[in-house]
Amino acid sequence: MKNETRANLIKQGAIWAFILVELAFFSIAGEFLSVTETAFMDFDNMLLLLKQSAPIGIIALGMTIIMINGNIDLSVGATFALAAIVLLDSMTWPFMQTLGNWAIPLAWLFALATGVVLGAISGLIVWKTGVDAFIVTLGSMLGYRGLVFMYNGEQPTSHLNWTLVDFAEAQFLGLHTATWFLLGAAILLWLLMTRTVHGRNAYAIGNNRDAAVNAGIRVGPHFLWNFMLIGFLAALSAVVFYSESGSVNPNDGMLYELWAITAVVLGGTKLSGGYGSIISTLGGVIAIQLLRKGLGHIGADTETVNLVIGLILIAVLFLDRQLNRKGKEELRT
Amino acid sequence: AFGEAHSSYTIGITQNNVGVDSYQTTYEQAFIAAAEENDAVEVVVLDAGGDVARQIAQMEDLIQQEVDAIIIWPTNGEAVIPAVRKASQADIPVIVTNSNIAEQGFDFVASFSGPDNITQGARSAEIMCDRFKAQGIEGEAQIVQISGQPGYTTAIERAKGFEDRLPEVCPDVTLVETQPGDWNREKSQQVMEAFLVKYDDIDGVYAGDDNMGVGALNAAKAAGRAGDITFVGATNFAVGYEAMAAGEYWGSIYQSPVDDAEAALQTAIDVLDGKDVPFLNYFDTPKITQDNMDEFTKPVF
Amino acid sequence: MQGFLARQGILVAFAVFMIAFAVANPRFIDIDNVFGVIRSSAILGVMALGVTFVVIGGNLDLSVGSMMSFSTIVVLDLHDKIGPTLAIPSMFAMTLALGAFIGILVGYLKLNSLIVTLGMLSAIHGLTLTYSGGKNMDIADKSGTWFSVFGQGSVAGLPMPILIFAGLAIVLSIILSRTPFGRKVYAVGGNGVAATFSGIPRARVVFMTYLMSSFCVATAGLIQASRSLGSQNTVGQGMELEVLAAVILGGASLLGGSGTIFKTVIGVLILGFIQNGLLLLGLAFYAQYIVTWIIIILAVWLDIAAKRGGLWSRIA
Amino acid sequence: MTDQTPALRLEGIVKTFPGVRALDGVSLTVMPGEVHALMGENGAGKSTLMKVLGGILAPNEGQIFIEEQPTVMSSPMNAKAKGVVFIHQELSLADELTVAENIFLGELPKKSFGRVDWQRLYDETDAILKTLNVGFAARTRVGDLSIANQQMVEIARALTVEPRAVIFDEPTASLTDAEKVVLFEVIADLQSRGVGVIYISHRMEEIFKITDRISVLRDGQYRGTLNTAETNEEEVTQLMIGRTLDLSRNESTHELGEVALEVRGLSCGGLFEDVSFSVRRGEVVGFYGLVGAGRTEIAETLFGLREPSAGTIHLAGEEVSIHSPADAIKRGISLVPEDRKGQGLILGMNCRDNMTLPQVSDLTAGPFVSDGAEVAIFDQYRDKLDIRTPGWRQLVGNLSGGNQQKIVIGKWLSMRPEVLIVDEPTRGIDVGSKSEIHNLIRELAAQGYAVIVISSEMPEVLHVSDRIVAMFSGRVMREFTAEEVTEDSLIQAISGLTGKTA
């Protein structure tokens, strides 16, 4: 029993250890390579790190649940963009303009509703047709992106509202608005996954779908809820991010799905489902953002950044495997 | 030229998407080279990879690192405005390069340095129109347009400049269809193949850059129809220049990433030195056609 | 007959589709257009053939797009440096080395293929940028080289890219369906543990599928390079998902163990003709996204509905 | 009994699959407080019938009555709500979750906001585990349990509600004797509470020990019901397969050849230690022990699936090192693994391809696989093992459990090995086929093969073996010859009661 807990700690601790290594490396390397005087481990810089992790982070939290469930969602990037468009565009609608600042919460609501609806579409298709979520959402990824372009052609959709920007840029107790959303979502989802029946069922379904079906868990509606949840979170991420930036390109959010999945896997969640943790995903997100930030800090150029990020990803996967090996007597299959 | 007083400036740059095409790559190299030649500046060179969130994060990082000035090549001319405002609130002058940000942000920007994409589009329209007039088909010519990657300011502005100017100079030329070629030669070749099937009469092709223009040219050559078509691009690439020399490609807009990069850096230094710089610091992007191409050196990219 | 409809749903969909477009615009079935579409699908198609092996073997390959950029850039660069005769084999060797690297990671080290190839997507892009210095790569003397034969040549009126695509499809189809190796690929993808218990060297089979995938990528890069005799660094960017869409459209299960080369070819053609057909109809480019979405889901849905004998999923 | 209302009644159930009429108008009545055996050959339709009853499959025709009320079982949840609990033939558990969560899967106790009521969950689970007298706790991760204990978790699920009827589909297939005793106690308790129990098994001795009545299916048709007390094995067998079987102990002996396989001091991590034994040509050596004794791991090591930490393996007197199954196969070793779905078969592949998989590289004409040679092999072993399938194109996943097992056996027999290792070869196999497989094993030995049989069924080990190796917790306790072995001494040896190794 003791051993198991330790094994579990090693499993889940790997990502945090990796973060520490990154911090140490970039702090030291930064001393030699960085042209600026400020230290990498500066407190404000770490606060920024959390803030900058938010856009992909919030999506990755949702992806964790979807993946624990044994599914995957490739459409989140497009959902993110479409929710952003609704957020910004709705504020220009005539009736909204008469509402003054009350338009803001309403616009958020519209955007979040968009995310939930898009999630529901994917979820419903997965449930009713039985087509694998990877395929359904690969399709949705194209389809939703098509909707994004349909909305406003190739033009960016913009509406800069300074009240909104000030809210998004605010810092409360030192943490940025985006950070609060990221941490808040993480805590709520952590509670959802560890404390509630819905969360435990999610693990059961991802772990052994037939068993869950046999045990009478309503797998279909369960999927639907989770896809609505990730749609909501993708939209929430868009709300948080675009409240600050005020303009969305139709290409925005491309590849976010892949980065979110990467963060989730780095956090140790199994791609096959049934195992994973929200908190470790947070670690995965921070590890990636740290890597980007750090490489920028030490002045790595574009090609190096691409090369290093790709190889680090593989290296972490490799390390994780080595840590979780049972030893020589393991079955060689 | 610089005294001890301002021994060293640290200038940060966040670029749009290096490596996506050779223009941006050459820009980056020219920028670094220019910085290295100048002992008085050190540069932090970042690339947003086309992602606006990453670019905003990089702006924040540069502000946090307390650089002396920031040059930004916006991924989205509006989305970066709040980040630019943050920099200006931190008393860091911001210079926008290559493609401008939206007017709302002008208050927070020290200067813009770059080409005028609207004018470029307009000039391409003029090149096309002049050619048709020379051929005597300005009364009935039909053209197609292959635009850049949907959503990018440069693509949008060039298309707008072209579409607005064309009816002014050649009111009877019809633009029958526009499809994006994503700045991609192969994609644009496919688009052109479909155009060729669809339309029996194509007299001109306007492409958002020469890379795509050459893709369209390749498609027309394969279909044996290249001789009947006037190809006009923008941002003259080496391939476009060669095709012009071979007499297959009519014209383009000469725009040097080296000029672009050096102008941006110089503008930043001038701002830091407290010099008076114009707000819109366009560098010239002249027309280049088969007729006048000897006046230009072949682009290095 | 109903059984046939069900089993070959994808073919039926394809036929319906072609007829609808042909009615809307007769030029759609113009022989030049048909050849044109197949020719421009050939590059995607050749890549999809290789990825079919990987997917049947139970893995994914998201690196093919950036690997294709790599091959294209390398062969173009080497063309002027060491001449086409040496450039082609050198490029194949380098691309196969990348494939072997992925094969070792996924096959022998058993790392998750989605993440490995995602990492390689990024890493190979970095490699290509380093190799090319970020510049476009162009052959200096475009009219004086026989290198253009792979992309622009034709034999008996048939364009070379089509011939290469067709030839490779036939050879690979035979390998997959008729040889022991092909059987092993299905076995490894169907149940890797049981395959190991049957004495099948799972790691080597997986390794080989990636090698085949990279071979196809190298071939695609060759056609690409030869077709335009110059290229950007990003020529293959984003193609990985298109390739995957084609393979899935053809009915290969992402869980591995099922799919055929023939169906992949159909998948490739459907994507190519959708793109072309919508373009001919003058629909905005985004219509293509939406139609592809619908077609992918419908095709896969009908495919599995036929297998389970009912339209609606049985999961409650 | 007759004046009671039946707990459960099925009438005229028909269920077809594409190309198969799995159930053809089956009727069945289960009284409260009775243990009702359901018997039949592999593929007779037992599991299918129970799936219909458990709400997993919808019947094409027919009706289900619970206490004479017509009912429709729309889903497993629905069936459970109506008091019908189904313990599956195949383990149906979520490995990553705890024992408690698995037992209450689909009906975790709730507090406000959908929170799990952990306190109640663990309390109730502890109570259930106590009645089952098992050695694991509510918070243990199910994946960390042995297969037998996982089966016990599955059984525990029957005890979470007050059921009217409980279906056990081959619950003892992976239990050892100790757990069986507990299971039978559970069943007796259910029975005393007036619950109707349906019990599916291929093991006659169990059937006669615990059931009241026996219903027999054959080829999807109902064949009749017998009172257990008034019948015997022969009659049941006759009803099931249409003929009688000679179940006497196999006395046929033949000359033994040289030593084919010898193992000296073999160890592998903590799985087993210092194991030595030898098998001669023409000999069948049985390995008997409790679950977890390490027999499977020895087999896997011999087959190149595990790296031994010490010791040597000799084949025909020559020391060899085996690094992979391919190696083992090349040297003439075959292994019929214990987990047919996970290790033995590729469920999405057809019967023929599964059977010829290990030798597909050799069945070639030129560079291509030779269809003819493959079909010939398949036909030969289909006939030999009496495999019920519409044809070689049928996907293995659609066969009944027993027929799947036969495909695995056929696959390895067709390799004509020097040393054949079979791990639980008849798990889930009907009596008819079982005796065929036993005969086959003897026959192979007579032809000069060396055979190792790993089994948790004592009658099986006693029946087929020339020599028996008794194992306890990774060590060889004793070796018996067929002449000297008795049930008592064997049980003593595998319980670790005999202090010294042989």
Ligand SMILES: Nc1ncnc2c1ncn2[C@@H]1O[C@H](COP(=O)(O)OP(=O)(O)OP(=O)(O)O)[C@@H](O)[C@H]1O
């Ligand atoms: N999903 C399915 N598709 C096609 N045929 C099936 C399916 N499920 C079961 N069958 C067929 O129905 C018949 C009855 O199978 P079932 O599993 O009920 O047998 P069983 O009596 O439980 O056998 P065993 O003792 O081997 O478990 C078999 O012929 C089997 O091949």
Ligand SMILES: Nc1ncnc2c1ncn2[C@@H]1O[C@H](COP(=O)(O)OP(=O)(O)OP(=O)(O)O)[C@@H](O)[C@H]1O
């Ligand atoms: N199919 C399986 N899947 C997962 N784990 C298994 C499987 N079979 C055995 N194990 C694990 O291996 C360990 C010991 O193996 P096992 O219980 O099979 O020993 P054994 O002596 O071969 O007994 P038996 O043959 O009766 O199962 C157990 O802890 C069990 O959890």
Ligand SMILES: [Mg+2]
């Ligand atoms: Mg059964």
Ligand SMILES: [Mg+2]
């Ligand atoms: Mg065992």
